[in-house]
Amino acid sequence: MFEKLMNIDRRIIFVLVAVVVIIPTLIPIRLPTRVAEPTQKLYDYIDELPPGSTIIMAFDYGPSSLAEPEPMAKAVLQHCFNKDVRVIGITLYANMPTLADKLMQKIATENGAVYGEDYTFLGYRPGALQVILGMGTNIAGVFETDYHGTAIAEIPMMENITNYDQIDLLLDLAAGSSTEAWIIYANTRYNLKIAAGVTGVIIAQMYPYLQTNQLVGFMPGYLGATEYEKLLNAPGDGTIGLNTASFVHLLIIGLVALGNIAFFIQRRREE
Amino acid sequence: MKRQVPLALCFLFGIVMILTQFSPHSYSQGVYREVINWNLIINPFALILAVATLIQTHMTRIQRRTEHWQYSLVVFLGMAVMVLIGIPLGPQNSYVEWLYNNLQVPMDATMFSLLAFFIASAAYRAFRARTFEATLLLITALIVMMGNVPVGDLIWNSVLSWLPMEDGASKVRQWILDIPNLASRRGIILGVSLGVISQSIRIILGIERSYLGGGD
Known part of the structure; x- marks a missing residue:
């Protein structure tokens, strides 16, 4: 019996995963969350920015991993627009401009923000490191026009922005190693304040930078998005996603425990 | 030359x-x-x-x-369609956006979503406490997983309510990330940085030439 349990058909596991993903998505449950320090720090930093400040939001993820960073982007954009903080969107990912542009437009419309005055989207340029370094000397030298083809000089909110000296924060929404590149090249060389919102797999990499204040704060995966939504008192996609993730986590923990129980009983019998 | x-x-x-x-x-x-x-x-x-x-x-x-x-x-079909439509019409054209939103985005998301199923299956089969190191890794992973989701604290507060620590799952997870994880990550960062410096010097001085091709 334990031999069978240890070699359970993987299709049974696939069905179980599908069930624990589908049910909490269809029947949302609000689970209590406490806000951890990294997210609180980011929220406080943005909340204390005076109206008229400018942040850059780098959409450094692709369609494959948007489930986690997108709720973070929505929450922070909402926060910025409500605080009259201006947002410049960019991406280092070639397959991201369309999604990022649409997302910024959607959240701006919901919050009454005006393109060119409260936010702008500059799009994508190849060569991540060169883009990061180049923007430090002259943003218009890297992005001559925005995503829609308007010259930078003709965008009202870009009037007094030349380089990172006029930027109060860069928030990197990342599914890869881009946050480390922003820290190494933009923070170390140009003293640009960096924050991040990262997918679950790279959370652990962010802690050394948080401890040295090279990161002002960061949102760790779905949990970070949920925490930010809680601070805004506006539950959204992050909260829904975290609830679903909760049950998948429980299933995997249960499966690992079951697998180990079967393994130990089997081994004892063999001895 | x-x-x-x-x-x-x-x-x-x-x-x-x-x-x-x-x-x-x-x-x-x-x-x-x-x-x-x-x-x-x-x-x-x-x-x-x-x-x-x-x-x-x-x-x-x-x-x-x-x-x-x-x-x-x-691959060639996909490339030809995107290039022939994308280059003359531009990325904001409705046809290009339709292809992007209805083909690339769902296909990318599907590929990534499949990971959840394979990870669950692989964790069940491979994550076994065979040795001391594997047991340590297993326990740490389970604690971090529990602390990553709110249901972890709910379970901790109801099952381990006799312990003098509320919301223990998220607190222990945070300690693991703040202390042992940070220390090991910092070691890795220092090691990688020193390696990058030494490799850069080798490239600048022409000792490392593999980027030129030819294998020497």
Whole structure:
């Protein structure tokens, strides 16, 4: 019996995963969350920015991993627009401009923000490191026009922005190693304040930078998005996603425990 | 000449760019800005090279009829459709956006979503406490997983309510990330950084030449 349990058909596991993903998505449950320090720090930093400040939001993820960073982007954009903080969107990912542009437009419309005055989207340029370094000397030298083809000089909110000296924060929404590149090249060389919102797999990499204040704060995966939504008192996609993730986590923990129980009983019998 | 010129250029630009990091003089910073601009111009050529390599690889697969060579035809079909529609009409054209939103986005998301199923299956089969190190890894992973989701604290507070610590799952997770994880990550960062410095010096001085091709 334990031999069978240890070699359970993987299709049974696939069905179980599908069930624990589908049910909490269809029947949302609000689970209590406490806000951890990294997210609180980011929220406080943005909340204390005076109206008229400018942040850059780098959409450094692709369609494959948007489930986690997108709720973070929505929450922070909402926060910025409500605080009259201006947002410049960019991406280092070639397959991201369309999604990022649409997302910024959607959240701006919901919050009454005006393109060119409260936010702008500059799009994508190849060569991540060169883009990061180049923007430090002259943003218009890297992005001559925005995503829609308007010259930078003709965008009202870009009037007094030349380089990172006029930027109060860069928030990197990342599914890869881009946050480390922003820290190494933009923070170390140009003293640009960096924050991040990262997918679950790279959370652990962010802690050394948080401890040295090279990161002002960061949102760790779905949990970070949920925490930010809680601070805004506006539950959204992050909260829904975290609830679903909760049950998948429980299933995997249960499966690992079951697998180990079967393994130990089997081994004892063999001895 | 084929090797000497790239080696000389690498040496020259490597040394000049290092020196610009130590000099705030306007001439030095001017050189730095100029080289960054050159880099921005050079970068798109990498994209051309990538497309050429992709075409070459898949052409070879089709010519040699290697296993699953038919998928290479799909690569060319996808590329041809996106290039023929995308280049003349631009990325904001409704047809290009339709293809992007209804083909690329769902396919990308599907590929990534499949991971959840395979991870669950792999965790069940492979995550066994066979040795002391494996047990340590297993326990740590389970605690971090529990602390990553709110249901972990709910379970902790109801099952381990006799412990003098509320919301223990998220607190223990935070301690693991703040202390042992941070210490080991910092060690890795220092090691990698030293490796990058030594490799950069080797490239600048022409000791490491594998980037030129030819294997030496």
